[in-house]
Amino acid sequence: KQEVTQIPAALSVPEGENLVLNCSFTDSAIYNLQWFRQDPGKGLTSLLLIQSSQREQTSGRLNASLDKSSGRSTLYIAASQPGDSATYLCAVITAGNMLTFGGGTRLMVKP
Amino acid sequence: GAGVSQSPSNKVTEKGKDVELRCDPISGHTALYWYRQRLGQGLEFLIYFQGNSAPDKSGLPSDRFSAERTGESVSTLTIQRTQQEDSAVYLCASSLLGRGTEAFFGQGTRLTVV
Numbered sequence: 001k002q003e004v005t006q007i008p009a010a011l012s013v014p015e016g017e018n019l020v021l022n023c024s025f026t027d028s029a030i031y032n033l034q035w036f037r038q039d040p041g042k043g044l045t046s047l048l049l050i051q052s053s054q055r056e057q058t059s060g061r062l063n064a065s066l067d068k069s070s071g072r073s074t075l076y077i078a079a080s081q082p083g084d085s086a087t088y089l090c091a092v093i094t095a096g097n098m099l100t101f102g103g104g105t106r107l108m109v110k111p
Numbered sequence: 112g113a114g115v116s117q118s119p120s121n122k123v124t125e126k127g128k129d130v131e132l133r134c135d136p137i138s139g140h141t142a143l144y145w146y147r148q149r150l151g152q153g154l155e156f157l158i159y160f161q162g163n164s165a166p167d168k169s170g171l172p173s174d175r176f177s178a179e180r181t182g183e184s185v186s187t188l189t190i191q192r193t194q195q196e197d198s199a200v201y202l203c204a205s206s207l208l209g210r211g212t213e214a215f216f217g218q219g220t221r222l223t224v225v
Contacts, residue, residue: 043219089153097209097211
């Protein structure tokens with residue numbers, strides 16, 4: 001059974017810092033990996049989708065990497081801003097398009 | 112439509128009553144997912160509709176929960192005889208049916224059972 005773990009569970013940083021969020025998964029037989037953002041009381045917003053054949057994907061200040069063989073992905077946020085404060089979730093997409101989520105990382109960026 | 116739409120956005124119901132939650136997926140998306148998120152918790156998979164194939168119901172927590180989908184459009188999640196433990200945000204997502212395509216979520220329905 002696929003298990004997804006996110007470390008750390010919570011993170012508080014001052015504005016301007018570069019930071020890395022980690023996601024690990026137990027079964028490397030994945031199709032893709034998707035990173036989401038969730039603001040309090042809201043649904044999930046898709047940030048990046050990395051295909052299993054890709055090593056990384058970039059969108060603005062966000063860069064996500066994927067090492068499928070070791071079961072790891074990282075989300076790098078450059079020059080963090082208070083507006084980046086949210087919960088970040090990773091999900092692996094496996095056979096049959098099943099989405100399995102990690103528990104999330106709660107990020108607080110202090111002005 | 113522009114995105115996944117869920118209704119109602121909030122629902123307060125008395126214990127023991129039945130509730131129906133609705134999800135309108137993105138037009139053309141043949142895959143549709145339901146998740147539950149309790150306060151401060153992660154996402155819990157409930158059910159997955161994948162085109163014309165039989166739905167994956169392995170995440171439904173009890174026989175009080177059921178879901179239907181008409182073709183490739185609207186889905187309804189029904190909870191019978193609601194209990195306080197059913198209080199949560201119910202999230203719906205849709206995607207194209209393909210190898211690991213991007214999933215898009217609605218804003219959720221916040222269900223409170225009193």
